[in-house]
Amino acid sequence: MxxxxxxxxxxxxxxxxxxxxxxxxxxxxxxxxxxxxxxxxxxxxxxxxxxxxxxxxxxxxxxxxxxxxxxxxxxxxxSQGHSVAVDLGLAAAVPPAVLYHGTTGAHLDAIFREGLRPMSRQDVHLSADTETAVRVGSRHGRPVVLTVDAAALHAAGHEFRISANGVWLTDAVPPGHLGRLAR
Missing domain, CATH: 1.10.10.970 (RNA 2'-phosphotransferase, Tpt1/KptA family, N-terminal domain)
Structure with a gap:
């Protein structure tokens, strides 16, 4: 094909x-x-x-x-990314200390003010590596990679799950757990 x-x-x-x-x-x-x-x-x-x-x-x-x-x-x-209600049955998992989120500069003010929210999807999508985050951010313009203090979020009781294709999912990431990766 x-x-x-x-x-x-x-x-x-x-x-x-x-x-x-x-x-x-x-x-x-x-x-x-x-x-x-x-x-x-x-x-x-x-x-x-x-x-x-x-x-x-x-x-x-x-x-x-x-x-x-x-x-x-x-x-x-x-594997993930639904805006319709489904329960993928993914078990809670302990995330790596740092996860990444790809976005563009146009969204940074809102993200650092409100945190990461699922928007029209069921979960916030995070990646375990910067390359994936760059690819995700590139879909919408010049990519910016954010760091997520997943260890602190997990310690504070936030649940993380990992989809079949390796995407880390959580309900939200408060602004205090975000940083910008220097590139």
Missing amino acids: DEKRSVRISKTLSRVLRHDPASIGITLDEAGWVPVQTLLTALGRKGTRITRDELDHVVAVNNKKRFAYSEDGSAIRA
């Missing part, structure tokens, strides 16, 4: 599995899963024909590992 088609399928899956399953007439279960055949049939009815082989390819090669199959391969879900 060519890269352009792979990206187009990935974007469609992100929209449907994270934000708007109703747009193709499907319902996610409480953990965000939908049967693969239900997804493919619904997409086809809406004019987006995707084969199981193409779906397998997108799930396997997506550099952000945005999607996951159930153990038996019969269902699929987004």
Whole structure:
């Protein structure tokens, strides 16, 4: 499959599995899963024909590992990033001492005033390395990498979880636990 088609399928899956399953007439279960055949049939009815082989390819090669199959391969879900209510069933985890968040300079005043909030998503997304944070920030302009004192937040009782694709999730990060990475 060519890269352009792979990206187009990935974007469609992100929209449907994270934000708007109703747009193709499907319902996610409480953990965000939908049967693969239900997804493919619904997409086809809406004019987006995707084969199981193409779906397998997108799930396997997506550099952000945005999607996951159930153990038996019969269902699929987004790994994180939902704006629709789902419970991914992720256990609480002890984070590394420092995590990172990629953003742009345009958001810094609000972030340092209000902290990191999930906005339209269920959780704040953090990364364990600066390279990922730079990539995330680059999607919206010139990237700025923020540091998050995850150890202090965890010690203060904030819960952290880690998604299947390595994204650290928490409900919010107060401004006092943020810094700006010197680059």
